[in-house]
Amino acid sequence: MTQITQTPRPRSGLYTLHTDGGLYATPGQAGGEGAIGAVLKNSDYLPVEAVSRSIGRVDDNHVAEFRALIEGLKMAKRHGVDKIRVFTDSVLVVSIIHEEITLKSEELAKLGSEARELYRSFSDRRLSWVPREMNTEADLLAGAALPVRPSRG
DSSP states (O other), X not given: OBOOOOOOOOXXXXXXXXXXEEEEEOTTSXXXXXXXXXXXXXXXXXXXXXXXXXXXXXXXXXXXXXXXXXXXXXXXXXXXXXEEEEEESOHHHHHHHTTSSOOSOHHHHHHHHHHHXXXXXXXXXXXXXXXXXXXXXXHHHHHHTSOOOOOOO
């Protein structure tokens, strides 16, 4: 697990949070090993804390995406953040948090509800979709926690 951390204390200013979930699928099987990555930066765009962690077996990549968002929002709360801009490359996550769609999957609906509740606890907040190319740090953090892929020889 990779972590950068400062002593938690409320600080003024706008924080940014980038999150991403990853999945290493086993060929021929549904789901696979999941991982999350998130990086929280202060108003000077300096890293406050980051996480890169395996989350075990998951049914699909959306579970990892929601778990990354939840962990990132909890990380921001631990640091006393109240003004936040959140970025993810998951259109589904953004759509669920903004209540533009509903999910049939009970597991994803539960994760979406937990993430939405946490997100709404910030007084000044925005959640936006960004292309993967603009979410590089979180993507690399999630990827670093995935199992090593077998080499192709």
